[in-house]
Amino acid sequence: MKTISIKKRLVALAAATALVAGVTTSVPAQAADPACSTASFITTCVGATSDTAPYMFLTTPAFNGTVLVWSHGLRPNVDIPAGIPGYGGYKITNTPEPAPGGDAKVIAALLGAGYGIAGSGFSRQGVNVQQAVATNVELIGVFKKKYPTTTKVVAWGASLGTLISQTLAEKHPTLVDAVALMCPATAPTEALTSYFGDFMWGFKTFFDPSIKGFGYSAGAAGYAEAMGDLVKFFTALSKLQAGLVSGAWPDTSSAGGKALQAAGIPSRSALTLIGLMAGVPMRSEHIDGTSGPVGSEQLFPLAIAPAVAVLENAGTVGLAEVLLMSDAEAQAGGIVFDNTKTDYAARIDADKDVYTMALSGNDAIAGMLGVLAATPKVTGSADAIAKAKTLLSITGTVKHPTVMVTTEADQFTVAGAGQWMIDGYATQYAAAKAAALKAYRTNKTYVAPTNNLVALWDKTAATYTKFTAAGSPDLTATAGKGTGHCKYTPAQYVAVAKMAANAANTGKFPSGGPIATAARKVGLSYDNKFQVPSFKSLG
């Protein structure tokens, strides 16, 4: 199944940039009417909002009055040196993105169905929800001015873009008619900072205390610290990979880490512990956590697989921690993570039995927790933490028909974020139902509340790990379904967009059958009984 990966997105974005290069050269610096051109029946308009955010929207003569406003996910707010995994060589870009990754198939399918599509590159990258919402408000106005026949607006986005879309819907409910959230990051700010912060704090505590992780300096010095951290982080990670079977610890490990090594506790147990206490998925693109190679069918999943899964997921988590934390701190004016009251023993209490062999048993767990307990915690700035909430905060209230797609083993926007939305909506729906029942008792007329949230899942299979002839997990094999970050196919994006657009026009979703069928056709599940654990920090 083809998915739209980060790398493919960047390529597609480059192509999209080239496509409109001739037009973008004439984009005015101030807000003005967009510059439009038509080719092959597609009218492409580009411009910039008053905050200089470039945007692009596309329509065809068959425009049906519904526009989908896309909000892209995280783009770092700094250049990333070549050699850093994931984003190495990245240069800050605000190229407009009117559809997921600028994917040509998605664009063609949506335009072919008569929708208009629009998206910005926003005026700043990194943690940019507030700026992006302001841009989108203006963009919607520009689009409507250009196309007065516009009747419905769907706000959709992926990853960080879901916070933008959801915030737009919450703060400007009259501008939006439906919402679609792909790989949602929808969660309280403290849950997000805790996920990344707990992981990095545990990682540096065990494996390299010279990693800063928090409290970056301002300006160029802070940038140098952050990039230095990434180098240190990935160096330690590669040493952990090399020592996975032998249990060897990186030579950069802390005194506590070295004491654990001397006590015979393998580094993979410490890595597993960090993953569990932060809430990193214990399944990854190539590790299902349940199967083992011939001859080690049980020992591998019990003893080794959890650490391999954390290792495979850790690159994204560590990278994101450095990029998000340094940017959030710069904007909030101080440290936005605080673990002075975090009880890491309680965090892993429910899991330590499940992963007892991977953690090397209770004595080893006690030893590792002892090292964490003896290490100074991170004290956040109350003012900065409060400011961070204004940068990211959502209520999770669902005011419009909303389609959400959550990947079960997403290591960046963990599935707990989708579950948080689902749980919140369950409470919201229960209140509406109670009100309806109260009304029923009075006037004997029961009007059931409308279900406004369709939660789709990209679920993992029970087993998917492939093993090499030597018995090692094949980390080059095709990634398992339901794993990775926002790795949706063009067909999945289109199906979700159409689902949201239909609901925008009818004001509600059809009953479960058609939704389940539409989801199944693109490999997603509609199952309102499916649940995943919440964020570790939310209990």
Next chain:
Amino acid sequence: MNRRKLIPASAVIAAASMLLSAAPAQAAEPGVTATSIKLGITIPMTGIASPGYNKIPGAMKAYFDYVNANGGVNGRKINLVVKDDQYIPTLAVAKANELILKDKVFALVGTLGTASNKAIARSAQLSNRGIPALFVNTGFSGFADKKAYPTTFSLLPSYQMEAKVIGKYLDENFKGQKVGLIYQDDDFGLDALNGFKQAKIDFAVKIPYASGSQAVAGVAGTWITKLQAAKPDVVVLFGVSSATAAALGNAFAYKYSPKWILGSVGGDAVTLAANKVPPALLAGAKGFSFAPAPSDSSDEYIKMFMDVNSTYNKGVAFDNNIVAGMTSAFLTVQALKAAGPKLTRKGLIAAIEKSGASFANPSLTPFAYSATSHVGATGYWIGTYDATGALKPDGGKYTVYTTDSGTGAVVTSTYKRPAMPAKGLPN
């Protein structure tokens, strides 16, 4: 007015008003139809921990088949879906999700293992979804915490209770002597450690092992060398059967023969035989059970289970695992019956809380189900293994000790077991 027209018009109005004023219909309960009830179990059917335990689902099915052949429960036949989790907790979660989401079972029953049950409860969100987990095959005392596990019901006495009973035995028979302990280094073993602490047992040597490591070459050998160095007079083995087998096998190889005390989980002779431990190695060891010995055909429950096994589970040797499986099934049938014909998950849980303590069952110790407790059996009798591997009660009769998972004393039970219903079928 034309009466012929009036009547249909009234009917239409009535129907329309019903549509307008009807309260929301209740969704059908998953896994329940007018003629069937679907239950699910995830348990190690293959892998290191499977020998013995993999007989439990067959035993359960046999009893359900027997009940089905006699009319079922409130007219419904019971269908048990079995999944193999290999004693890997993460796989148990995947299998439980399959049971819940794909097979759409009404309830889970008899899931084996502390770690697997904890993992399922958390990852499959049993309490949030109100899915009953009936008569789980683990003695972890934490499952008695109704707040944490509101839909889970224990069957076995807790490991704390067992450790306290063992502690009483040690105090009465080995006072002042050196005691060793091999235990599983997770909540299973921790539960026992808490019980031993209550019983004020000081161990000369304690050997923890991580679950699964007993299968790693050389690991069990180190247990024995540690024991040989510490020279305890008596050694308590508190692990799963494969760990008991590894310990006994290596002790034989190392010519080490202390007095052994085997915890109930790892003390079934037939299971140990499946793990290549000759029954003769057990001779003289002490063991514990809350149900009658499987060889005790004078017991009406054991006799009935034997009959059911020979008819519906042909060719499968009768042992503790068969007794355990049929006991789970026997209790499940009574719970379903008590929940009444309008079967719901909530109703099932309420029925066990209301009357589970009085359900007929083979246990020789009282059950503690109530509105505030999901604790099952509450004690053990002590016996000695003979050279055939049969556990025989000391003194020739069952002297049952009962206690709790707290600070309560270990006392001799005066419990009178409910008589078996006619033909072993629920009333």
